[in-house]
Structure formats: structure tokens, C-alpha cells
Amino acid sequence: MTTTGLSVSDRYADQDRRWFPPLVFLEREEHRELIHRLRNEAEEWVASKGLDQYTAGPNSKSEFAHSDIDRLFDAGQFVGIAPHDQVVAVVAVTEPDADFWTPEEIAEPQGYLSRFLVAEHGKHYGANLLSAVKTAEMRRGSRWLRLDVWRTNTALHAYYMRQGFKHVRTEVVPGRMSGALFQMDLHGGGKVEDYDMPKA
Template sequence: MIITPAEPQDVSKLLAFREEAAAWLRGLGSDQWSRPYPADKLLATIEAGTVFMLRDGHTTAGTITLTPEAEEGLWTDEELGEPSMFINKLTVAREYAGQDLGGRLLDWAGDRAYRAGARWIRLDAWTTNKKLQEYYVEHGFTYIRTVRDGTAVNGGPRVSGWLAQRVARPTDHGFTDRTPAPARLRRAA
């Protein structure tokens, strides 16, 4: 499988991925991703070069967003002073479930973050999705805290404030990486 940067024409596929994941999560009793994600915000993250697609031939098997910017209101100033990259919107197509592609995408993100000079890869997960939180802990993340106060970037109440981190490190994720070399992180002032 090959990992590449997402392109503007991937917006509809990414929105469909999110809808598929939301429907699956609803079936498990979770309200995660129940609000539609704005296509214009998704396009902006693609154009910023932070969205990546895992492709299996002509089929998209998964996606992950990896950015040097943290969502406002989640991490302390001290934490933001540490070189870190932030994982968002990790999604694997249901037809590829059970192959640990999500775990390998996390490894890929940790490797990319390491090459960018990050010490940590960090994420925020849905506060009520205990299975997802367990998944991240099983993949080497350490729980930091849960932030419930404040408003999410999209204007709704904060629902994704379970914070965790893992050391960024080189890994053999097994994907053919066709992404450009990551930009080096700037040091906090």
C-alpha cells in the first residue's frame, strides 16, 4: 500500500469516509462524528498539506491528518512548547477493518513526526468513546487528561477532549511512502 498527500479531488472521498465511520460508530452506540464536517475546512487542510491517503491500488484504504498545529484550548502552554505533531481524523475503510491499518498509520505518523523534529505525537479522542481510547492506549499512547470545557473549533461544544501522546520515533510501518519530506518544526519562542 502507498501513502500519498491528499489532493483537492479527494474531498468527496474523505467526506464519504467520515459518513461511513459515523454510521458504523452509530451502530456501536456512539455519537462520534455525528455532525457533518464542513467541506471547505477539509479542503483547507488538504491544501495545507496535512491530510494523507493510504491507497491500495485505486482504492483508498485509509486516511490520517498530521499537523504541527494543536486545536485551541486542549494543550497547556508548557506542552505546546515541546516539539509535537497532532493526529486527527484517522479513518480506515470498513472493508479494510481488522488489518491494523490504523495502527500502522499511527506508526507512519510517529515516523514522519520524528523526521520533522517532533518529540511527541499527540491526539484528542472522543470523550465518550472508551473503545477508541483503549485502542490508542493499546497502540502505545499515554493518557494525559480529558478536557471538557470550552468550545470546539467548529463552534459546537467540546466533545473530543480525551488527550494522549506517544513518543515520536522511527518505525517500519510497511507502507510505500510517496509523501514529500516533512518540514522541520520551528522551535517555540
Template sequence: MEDVDIRAAGPEELDTVEALWLEASRWLASRGIDQWQYPPRRWRMAEAVEAGDCYLAVRDGRAIATITVHERADPEWWAEEDPASALYVHDLAVSRRAAGQSLGARLLDWAGAVAAGRGKRWLRLEAWKTNPQLHRYYIGQGFALLRIVDLPHRNSGALFQRPAVPAEAD
């Protein structure tokens, strides 16, 4: 991505990852969307950072977005036949400073290229069940809604995937 560096978040940047998530949570709440309206799961963020799965998008020395990608499928969402051929996106959050600049789309394209580079067929994610605007966004980014898994103890469950596509050469 021109002018944006995507790199793995370091342990010293856990507060930055959490701050991006909290900013997104507050923005969602201001729009009447119940997504991410619970305390951040810092332990999960720390695990992703430690594993090298959590990334920051940085512009001019400032983190403006975070995305987590890994190869572990959540067994409550994905069927046994699903996992092996995909990379999974979690906790994509873009700072309001970078809103409207297609950064989310660029990060999803980056993740798709990572998936393709690892020999994966699909880029997958699960989204909040009660956020149809988010569902439309992902469909607009080339994802197909596979199914909605309704578990009473989970708010996510709208499962999306799109083909993993290598990055285009400059």
C-alpha cells in the same frame, strides 16, 4: 507500509476524504457511539487538504483510510508548554473494507515516524471523551492518557500522547 501507499490528498480527492469520514461516522452510529454524529466539517477537511496535512492510504488504486497530521496545537486542549514538541493527529478514519487489518495502527506508526522526522518528541491526539473503547485502542497503541479536558461545547477532550519514533529500516 507494504501494499499501501500513503500520500497527500489532492483537492480533487476532497469527496473521497469526506466519504471515508462519513463511512466511519455511520459505523460508529451503528454501534451506538455518538462520536462524529454531526455533519462533516468539509471546510476543515478542505483546509487540511490545501495545507498538505491530509493524507490518504491507498491500496490497489482505492483510498482505504485518511489521516490528518499537523503541527498546530488546539489551544483549548493543549497547554502553552505542550505544542512545540509534537505532531498532532486528527480525523483518522479507516474504511470498513480495510477493517481488522491493523491499518489504523500502521497509520499511527507512520505519523510517529513523520513526527520524529520533523524533530518532534511526541505524537499527540485528542479523542472523544465518551468513547472508552477508543481510549483503550489508543492505549494499546502505546499512547498514554494525559488528561481529560471537559469543555461543554466540545465532545473531544481525552488527550493522548506517545513518543515519536523513527520508522524502522527494512
């Protein structure tokens, strides 16, 4: 099962809204502007930590990243969480990256995460969003939750492993600095728990 071009509203259309986790479909232009702003803030934050992700200068991926955000947004693939009606974390649920994953892996039922951004670190916003997407994907029948991560950002690798992901392998593709591949087995967690938004 692939998800190319599938919007999140179509992706989750068959889910019973009584059990649907508190995901917000990000479709308005103000949401687009927010996602671009969060990406800029993420670049500043990782630079302040001395990390080479989103490196500024001639090797910067900023222009590509913002173009990719527009592509994903226009396809309707962004969701977020908005406690107190303010969006605090966003992610695109999209198709696997063919540079990194095999055709067999791409064909498997999965939710693939990209452009995962939070408004503020240390508030558990990212963990809350991951939990909400995990619940939605389990109810949809996906086997995996997958993503790829910047290869040298080991702190981010550790973060995802704390959230329940396992490292699959690291693919080195010329011109790409991502390629550390992670997945969560959605069949290994027992019954689907109803998701309740933790209090801010």
C-alpha cells in the same frame, strides 16, 4: 515548534525519500471527496455501535466536521496510505487544538493528528497509517505524536492505548465533546525502524 498552516509536503520536505514511509500526500479533488465519504461512513459506523460520537440530530457535529475537513485539505495537511494504489486510511497532520493543550505543550515539537479515518475496520489500516506517520515524525525530529479523542468513546481510547499512546488528561470544554488527550513519546521507542507496508 508549531505547525500552523504547514502542508505535509513542506513538513516532510527535508526527509530523505529513500527512507520515507509510504505516505501518500492527499491533494487531488478525488481525495477530498474520499475523505468526506469516509467521514460519512464513520458516522454511520459509530451510530451502528450505539455510540454517541457524531450524534445525529440537533447536536450533530457533521456540518462542522466537513467544513474542518475542507480547511485541512486546502492547507495540504492530509496524508494516507494506499496499498495496491487504493487509499484505505487518512489523517491530517496539523496544529494542536488550543482548546485542550497548554501553550507550553503546543510549542513542543510534535505531530498532531486529526480526522483519522479508515475505509474498513478490522484490516489494520489505521495501525499501518499510525506506524507510517510515527516513522516520518521521528525522522523529522518530533518529540510527540498527539491527538484528542471524543470523551465518551472509551473503546477508541483503548484502541489508541494499544497503539502506544498514553492518556494525558481529559479536558472538558463547553460545546466540545472531544477532549480526551493522548500522546506518544517518540523519544522512548529506541532507534527509528524502517517502515515496511504490511501485506494486505
